[in-house]
Amino acid sequence: MQLEIRNVSKKYGRKTVLSNIDLCAESGECVGIIGVNGSGKSTLLSVLAGVLKPNSGSFVCDGIDLFREPKARKNAVGYVPQGTPLFEELTAYDNLSLWYDKKTLRRELDEGTLGLLGINDFLKKRVSKLSGGMKKRLCIGCAIANRPPILLLDEPMSALDIVCKQRIREYLTAYKNAGGILILVTHDVPELELCDRCFSLKSGRLHEIHHPNDAKSLVDSIV
Amino acid sequence: MKYFLLQLKRLARAVPMILTVSYLLACVILMILSQFSAAFKNDQAAKFTVAIVGSTTSRMFDFGISALTAADSSRFSIDIQQTDEQTARKRLLDGDISAYVVIPKEFSKYARQGKTIPLTYCTTASTIDISGLMRDEITKVISIVLKQSQKGVFGEKELLIGNGYADMAELKADDISFEYLDFILDRDKMYKTRITGVSYGLDLTEHLMVGQSILFVFILTIPFSCMLMRRDNGLIRLLSAAGKGPLYSALTEYAALFCAYLCTLILLVLAVFLSNRFLHFDLISEILTHPARIALCFLPVVAMACAFAFAMEEISGNILSNVTGSFFLSMGLCYISGCMYPLYVLPPILQKAASFTPTGAARALISLSVVGNNSRAALCTVAAYTLLFLALATLARSRKLSRGDAV
Numbered sequence: 001m002q003l004e005i006r007n008v009s010k011k012y013g014r015k016t017v018l019s020n021i022d023l024c025a026e027s028g029e030c031v032g033i034i035g036v037n038g039s040g041k042s043t044l045l046s047v048l049a050g051v052l053k054p055n056s057g058s059f060v061c062d063g064i065d066l067f068r069e070p071k072a073r074k075n076a077v078g079y080v081p082q083g084t085p086l087f088e089e090l091t092a093y094d095n096l097s098l099w100y101d102k103k104t105l106r107r108e109l110d111e112g113t114l115g116l117l118g119i120n121d122f123l124k125k126r127v128s129k130l131s132g133g134m135k136k137r138l139c140i141g142c143a144i145a146n147r148p149p150i151l152l153l154d155e156p157m158s159a160l161d162i163v164c165k166q167r168i169r170e171y172l173t174a175y176k177n178a179g180g181i182l183i184l185v186t187h188d189v190p191e192l193e194l195c196d197r198c199f200s201l202k203s204g205r206l207h208e209i210h211h212p213n214d215a216k217s218l219v220d221s222i223v
Numbered sequence: 224m225k226y227f228l229l230q231l232k233r234l235a236r237a238v239p240m241i242l243t244v245s246y247l248l249a250c251v252i253l254m255i256l257s258q259f260s261a262a263f264k265n266d267q268a269a270k271f272t273v274a275i276v277g278s279t280t281s282r283m284f285d286f287g288i289s290a291l292t293a294a295d296s297s298r299f300s301i302d303i304q305q306t307d308e309q310t311a312r313k314r315l316l317d318g319d320i321s322a323y324v325v326i327p328k329e330f331s332k333y334a335r336q337g338k339t340i341p342l343t344y345c346t347t348a349s350t351i352d353i354s355g356l357m358r359d360e361i362t363k364v365i366s367i368v369l370k371q372s373q374k375g376v377f378g379e380k381e382l383l384i385g386n387g388y389a390d391m392a393e394l395k396a397d398d399i400s401f402e403y404l405d406f407i408l409d410r411d412k413m414y415k416t417r418i419t420g421v422s423y424g425l426d427l428t429e430h431l432m433v434g435q436s437i438l439f440v441f442i443l444t445i446p447f448s449c450m451l452m453r454r455d456n457g458l459i460r461l462l463s464a465a466g467k468g469p470l471y472s473a474l475t476e477y478a479a480l481f482c483a484y485l486c487t488l489i490l491l492v493l494a495v496f497l498s499n500r501f502l503h504f505d506l507i508s509e510i511l512t513h514p515a516r517i518a519l520c521f522l523p524v525v526a527m528a529c530a531f532a533f534a535m536e537e538i539s540g541n542i543l544s545n546v547t548g549s550f551f552l553s554m555g556l557c558y559i560s561g562c563m564y565p566l567y568v569l570p571p572i573l574q575k576a577a578s579f580t581p582t583g584a585a586r587a588l589i590s591l592s593v594v595g596n597n598s599r600a601a602l603c604t605v606a607a608y609t610l611l612f613l614a615l616a617t618l619a620r621s622r623k624l625s626r627g628d629a630v
Contacts, residue, residue, distance in 0.1 A: 012626070049464035051624055070466055079464040085457030089233050089450075098225050099465075142461065 001027045001062055001149055003181055008057030009204075010040070010047050017043050019204035021057065023183075025197075027149075030172070030182040032195030034209075039201045041185040042082055045152045048183070049079035061150065078148035080139050082155050088128040092119060092138050095127060099145035114141050117171055133164025140171065150181045157191055169194060226462070226472070230451070230479035237450045238487050245443055245487070246494050252439065253495070256432055274304050274311040277326035315345065322346040425590050427565065433589045434562030437582055440488070440525060441553040444532035447484050448549065449542050451476055451533070456623055469620040473537070477613060481529045488525060513595045520592035523605045524585040530612035531581065537619040556582040581608040 003025045010018040017040040025031050035041050046052040048059055050066075050073050059066045059073075066073035086095050096105055096114070108114040109123070117137045122130055127138070136156055144151065153172075157165045172194060176182055184195060192198050198209040304320070311323035325343040383392040425433065453459070462472050532549060539545040557563055559573060560583030566574050577583040584604035591598045 046460065049460075050466070051460045051463045074464075074466045077464070079461060081457045081460040081464075083455035083457030083460075085459075085461035087229060087233055087458070088454060089236060090229060094229060094232065098229055139457075 001179070001181070003150060004058075004060040005048070006058045006060070008044070008047060008059065009055045010043055010052065011055050016204050018047065018054075021204075021206055023199070023206060025181045025183070027179040027181060028176055029197070030176050030184060030195045032192045032198040033183065033185045033201055033206070034187065034189075034192070034198065035201035040204060041201050042154050044201065045079065045081075045154050045183065045185055049077055049081075049152055050074075051079075051081075075146050076148055076150055078143040078146065078151045080136075080143045080151070080153045080156055082158075084127075084135055085139055085142065086127045086135060089126065091124055091126055092130070092134075093123050095138060096141060096145075099142045104145075113144055113147075113171075116174065117141050118167060131164070133160045133167065136160060136164065136168060137171075140168070144175075149179070150183070151175060153182065153184045155186055156184070157186070157188060165190075226467070227475045227479050230476050231483055234447060234450050234479055234483035237446060238483065238490075241443070241446050242487055242490055242494070245439075245491055246498075249439065249491060249495050250498060252435055256428060256435065259428060259431070274306050274314065274320050274323035275326060276306055276308040276311045276323055277328070312345070425593060429593060430565060430590070431563075433586060433593060434557065434564075436521075437524065437562050437585045437589065438553065438557045440521075440528045440585075441531065441557070441582070442550065443487075444480075444484060444528050445546055445549045445553075447480055447487075447529075448532035448536040449545060451480060451536055452542055452545065459620065459624060463624060469624060470617050473533075473613070473617040473620050477530065477533050477616070480533055481526060484529055485522075485525055488521075513592060516592045516595065516597075517589065520588050520602075523602060523609070524588060527581055527585065527605050527609040527612070530609045530616070534612040534616040534619070537616040553582075556580055559583075560586055562586055579604065581605070584608065 003023075005021055005023040008018055008021040009016065021044060023031065033041055033044065043052065047054045050070060054067060057067070061072075061076050064072050064076075066076060087098075093105075096119070100108065105114075109120055114120070117140060119137060119141050122134050122138075125134075127135065130138070140153075140156065151172075156172075157168055160168070169191075172182060172184075176194075182194075184191065186192065199206045200209055201207075306314070306323075308323070308325060311320065314320045315323055323345050325345065327343075379395075380392050383389070383395050388395065459469065459472055463469065531553075535549040535552070536545050539548050559569075560566075560577040560580045561569065561574075562582055566577060569577065578587060578601075581604075584601045587598055587601035588605055591601065
């Protein structure tokens, strides 16, 4: 499977946030995107997820333009937005039941991805009582209900402890190894270790970072 | 459907608490309105005792006083007692009399000359309520009738003397006075009273009951709309990515809000009806002359109130601004649409505008259902407002997403 993002632009009024973004990725690849606050990282993911409409461009996956085929996009793309896309007052099970049918949910919990994410541990707990890491795992669990081959993650490990980060990193590695494509937006340099290629988003354009471990060149590339 | 059921589940958590509080509130409102209704009815049939003090030695006063005692007997009766000012003041303060009128010393003398000197009427500050206003009005009537009868009778007597009938002036003046008295006593036969009510054929209590119900329906949506509030837009974004856009999520949440709220109201009404067996709110049986029609007319009003609350929830960014905004807007709308008092106290232009407000249209719809009528115009206005509020809510939600806020 191959993914091609071509000439994607997005404007808010007169302000250009994304300008002719081009990006390619293949099965089993993780692409990291970093940038300063307000550089348009979340907007890029929102556009790819179908939350925002782009002003121009295409998002082609196996020959299908997902911008023009919402149904195909829905099945192909999983999206973990920033924030908490959960019902805080309800249990983890209730939240999952929105995205899964009963049978699939049971199966996924017993032997599927949800089991791998460790959601069984807090299934009956109310979301408001869960830790940040548990919530994030639950968010990922909700996002992958359709078993999408492309997963868009908006700062999935921000404000989590080391154990939670490690658990999520393990799952994302497994997802990648299973042939999925990850597009990861982050502020944290350690998260970039997961990525095969890194880009910085600056002035609405993507610039590839060749040495993400070099702090100085990283800062130079994003500022 | 799953989203709807989950939203309903969220809202259902608040129902017991909201139901308990609203039940207590409803009972208090009903008790107050029942008391008010009883007091209002008593006032309408009240006998008002008014004292007259001062220079009342002239026998001509008897005619005026007799006239007053029987005047307007169709609406209220007045018992007039002559006493001194000190006693009158004490009795007024004790609540034995409603007011007293002071007749100045020179009153008869000036009246004979066709001149008017003012009478003083005294009442207490505590009578500044409906019965108080009526008492004040009666006291004013007394002043006017006394003056006019005095002036008229003395004027007639002077006319007779001036025309050479001095020997029979006294007798004829009495005849004329009796004619005058008969005329006053028959006054209630000269007109028919048709009570059209404060608004839409409702009397004041019914009008207030309808107004308070509408305010209650609007205010009670606030806790439910707060339950719908989200910490961020994550879920809306996720739903949007899953092909369920702002219109879908907004309408589903609204439907859940409406259902949860309607169920609460039904439970509340049942609880109030059950309590009525012990608490005896007479008002309920008086107003519910057409229960099915009233219940049907309440449905669109509840739908509109939910849409209003939902729009406020979407527009406001947090719980505090939602609660304060919804509360003050609901109160303001109820004030300008005459839900809190008779509409005629407003300036004419506001009276016209009131029927176009959401609460004004709701008031018209419910009021007409109480007297057994329908109003298509009011129903259309309510429906239009419901759609407008829903459109506003969806627009606000779309804007939140399209602005590209990170959360």
